[in-house]
Amino acid sequence: MTTPPPVAADLDRVAGAVLADPAGTLLATDFDGVLAPIVADPEAATADPAAMAALVRVSGLVGRVVVITGRPVRTAVRLGALAGRPGLERLTVLGQYGVERWDAETDTYDIPPAPAVMTELEARLPAVLSEHGWPDAKLEHKGRALAVHTRQLADPRRAFDELSGPVTALAEGLGLHTEPGKLVLEVRAPGMDKGIALRRVLAEAGARVVVYAGDDLGDVPAFQVVREWHANEGRGIAVFSGPGEGEPLPALTDLADVVVDGTVGIAAWLDALADRLEAG
Ligand SMILES: [Mg+2]
Known part of the structure; x- marks a missing residue:
């Protein structure tokens, strides 16, 4: 399979579609490795304050914000302290790659039983x-x-x-x-991945532009969805929170429009995006 070359990390260039249509933009992001630094004990993960502050800023400026994680949705909401967080009143969290769901607006969980x-x-x-x-x-x-x-x-x-x-x-x-x-x-269990989850939530939101931030192989299906949107007048932006430890992840680098340096880089990128959106 051939993939398009990565686009330079030039906010003005890649974010044009977002700046032209903030209300039609859906920002979706992974949790671990993007909003929360990777730590040795997965139960000890906590959201990075700067990344969360930047997410809150962008949330007030775009149509919709969704977290899509491999974590159980209750775990992500707890570790991210997402319930009742000012500025994220309309947040949706999709857990277990989209099988589970929590909506901040109603504080309701939809969690189907696990397969036997x-x-x-x-x-x-x-x-x-x-x-x-x-x-x-x-x-x-x-x-x-x-x-x-x-x-x-x-x-x-x-x-x-x-x-x-x-x-x-x-x-x-x-x-x-x-x-x-x-x-x-x-x-x-097969049958769900972050790409399927992202497509569903894009359709539900009636979004016209998508930004997705991820850091690991489980994010590849979502990056592929974004590539399709990117091909349509740059309406998709894939942000790779990398490069991280260990081996590089060419599967993500090759699909990314922007590569930032982990959680700190995500915070800076979202803040820069918020600055541009606030400037109109
Ligand atoms: Mg991750």
Whole structure:
């Protein structure tokens, strides 16, 4: 598959469609690695104050803001302290790649039950980890998904590489999808990804311009949606919060219109966008 070359990180050039139609713009963003720095213990993640302040600013200036995360929606709302946050009264959070939803306006959660096969995965996974020499890999139970983290192990990269095949094979045998991330293997039910979630929310909002910010492989389907919109008079902007630790992620760099330096870079980029929007 060929991908268009990345566009230079030139706000005026890439953000023209947003500046021309702020009310028709939907800003969607991942949570971890974009609004919240990646930390060793996923339960210890917290939203970066500067990134959140910038998100609040932009929220007041564009049509719609949505967070799309692989996290369970309740976890994202809790870790981000998103409920009742001034300036985000119209925020929507889509969790588990879009399966779960929370709307700030009504403070209501829509959380479908997890598929029964997840119970079988939970029962069989520990033996697979032990068999391949990494019994202490950290399991994060997300209901509809189960994440295997290697970040806290003695050799995180080697553990990730050695577990990748066996975990994927187990998941495939159960009809489940494996999503590799930054030192994490996430197993979940197929049928939903951030691209599908983004398309739905764009249609729901009647958006004419989309901005999406992400940092990891799970964001690739959303970046691909943005590329399609970008091809239509630059109406899509994909912002890659990178480059991050470990190996580069060409899958994201190649699809991105803008590459910024992690959470700090996201805050600066959103602030610059808010400045331009406020200036009219
Ligand atoms: Mg992320």
